[in-house]
Amino acid sequence: MKLGIGLIGGMGRGAFVGQLFNETGEAEVRIVYDIAPGSFAVGRERFETGGAKPTCTTDLNELLGRDDLDWVVVGTPDHTHYALARQVIEAAKNVFIEKPMTSTTAEADELCALARKHGVQVVVGCELRYSPPVETVREALWADRVGKPVSAVFVHQEARGYTYFLRNFRKRRWGGVIMQKGIHYIDMINDWADSPPIRVTGTATQGVFGGRPEAAGQYCRDCRENGTCAFSFDTVPSPTWRKGGPREKGEHAFDHCVFMPDSDTEDNMHIHIDYANGLRVSYSAIYFAPINRKEVWLWGSKGSLHAVLDGPEPVVEFTPFVAGMREGQPERLPIESFSGGHGGGDARMVRAIVAASRAGQVVRPHALDGRHGVAVAEYAAKSILSGMPEAIPLPGDPITPPDSL
Ligand SMILES: NC(=O)c1ccc[n+]([C@@H]2O[C@H](COP(=O)([O-])OP(=O)(O)OC[C@H]3O[C@@H](n4cnc5c(N)ncnc54)[C@H](O)[C@@H]3O)[C@@H](O)[C@H]2O)c1
Numbered sequence: 283m284k285l286g287i288g289l290i291g292g293m294g295r296g297a298f299v300g301q302l303f304n305e306t307g308e309a310e311v312r313i314v315y316d317i318a319p320g321s322f323a324v325g326r327e328r329f330e331t332g333g334a335k336p337t338c339t340t341d342l343n344e345l346l347g348r349d350d351l352d353w354v355v356v357g358t359p360d361h362t363h364y365a366l367a368r369q370v371i372e373a374a375k376n377v378f379i380e381k382p383m384t385s386t387t388a389e390a391d392e393l394c395a396l397a398r399k400h401g402v403q404v405v406v407g408c409e410l411r412y413s414p415p416v417e418t419v420r421e422a423l424w425a426d427r428v429g430k431p432v433s434a435v436f437v438h439q440e441a442r443g444y445t446y447f448l449r450n451f452r453k454r455r456w457g458g459v460i461m462q463k464g465i466h467y468i469d470m471i472n473d474w475a476d477s478p479p480i481r482v483t484g485t486a487t488q489g490v491f492g493g494r495p496e497a498a499g500q501y502c503r504d505c506r507e508n509g510t511c512a513f514s515f516d517t518v519p520s521p522t523w524r525k526g527g528p529r530e531k532g533e534h535a536f537d538h539c540v541f542m543p544d545s546d547t548e549d550n551m552h553i554h555i556d557y558a559n560g561l562r563v564s565y566s567a568i569y570f571a572p573i574n575r576k577e578v579w580l581w582g583s584k585g586s587l588h589a590v591l592d593g594p595e596p597v598v599e600f601t602p603f604v605a606g607m608r609e610g611q612p613e614r615l616p617i618e619s620f621s622g623g624h625g626g627g628d629a630r631m632v633r634a635i636v637a638a639s640r641a642g643q644v645v646r647p648h649a650l651d652g653r654h655g656v657a658v659a660e661y662a663a664k665s666i667l668s669g670m671p672e673a674i675p676l677p678g679d680p681i682t683p684p685d686s687l
Pocket residue numbers: 290291292293294295296315316317318321357358359360362380381382407408409462526624
């Protein structure tokens with residue numbers, strides 16, 4: 283019997299996650315809800331993959347009232363996650379919430395408590411954890427190869443960073459780039475640390491985007507440089523991304539000029555995270571880089587790791603420390619082969635959810651993982667504004683999920 287999937291969000295990421303569930307052959311999308319009926323036509327090709335024939339509805343209650351759904355995917359814009367996920371949990375259904383889990387730590391704490399109360403699982407769409415190079419790093423750390431993890435530096439170069447400035451993420455109000463994109467890498471680091479983040483300090487500036495008075499109120503669609511300007515809507519390399527069009531003009535349009543002066547999110551940042559186990563991590567992100575590259579160096583009491591997580595040939599190298607903290611022989615650690623989006627993480631994560639559901643196991647990143655990611659992003663943004671280190675509050679509830687449900 284296939285697992286039943288309900289989708290909230292009929293196009294974009296929601297439809298893609300629906301497709302991934304259908305492609306497992308062990309799950310099928312049975313109902314799709316969206317506020318905009320036009321979305322169904324855009325997403326249909328995806329959520330009907332493999333012969334699925336879901337009902338499409340603009341009535342959320344129709345989805346919440348179904349009793350044949352094992353998971354409901356919340357694949358709508360970030361600021362809608364909390365309210366929608368809350369209703370799904372209150373309807374006693376397991377929920378896959380796209381990242382970020384919520385917009386604030388307080389909201390995430392509420393969902394954690396609510397999920398526990400209703401005995402349902404929450405899984406957050408930070409699929410990079412499931413990318414094989416990332417797993418290789420985790421396995422080396424968790425197998426104690428580096429000893430006690432002490433210090434790490436993570437450098438994130440983002441070649442398509444301008445696409446965030448085309449959208450509402452150009453404003454802190456909508457989460458900015460830390461909550462929207464940085465959260466993937468924050469979640470990855472949190473997972474490696476295997477310990478709660480307790481304090482965060484950040485500095486950041488706008489180095490390239492924003493800040494041009496002549497770009498005030500400009501949309502790419504009205505600009506004669508659309509399609510030639512390297513940062514315009516028509517230049518975005520992904521046709522899938524452009525498929526839904528630039529959207530209605532206004533806050534949520536997809537084609538704001540990246541140089542608009544009212545953009546207040548940063549395009550480069552240095553964030554320092556302290557973990558309860560003593561690990562200290564420096565995460566630096568550059569959103570105007572010409573290449574995509576995620577690289578990490580980590581030092582422990584018994585050795586160090588260096589990893590390049592993306593590109594055609596990801597590398598994870600372990601170097602043991604020998605007597606007197608001298609370098610031993612470096613060893614390249616094996617990385618499972620992979621294909622598909624987000625370093626193979628998209629499909630692997632969905633397959634893991636299906637397998638864990640069948641086995642009655644908890645899937646990670648779970649509610650508490652999602653909460654820690656949101657907390658680091660939120661308090662980093664606060665620190666960037668305050669210029670001071672910010673303590674991350676402890677979770678408001680004893681919310682460690684049960685081992686199985
Ligand atoms: N995990 C990843 O790698 C990844 C990648 C891309 C996007 N995302 C996340 O997926 C989510 C969706 O992103 P997207 O680009 O597809 O968004 P989007 O703006 O394309 O919206 C998706 C759909 O949600 C619908 N929608 C909006 N508000 C709604 C509401 N209140 N109720 C019901 N439907 C509503 C829209 O009509 C649209 O069809 C975001 O949270 C984003 O951060 C995650």
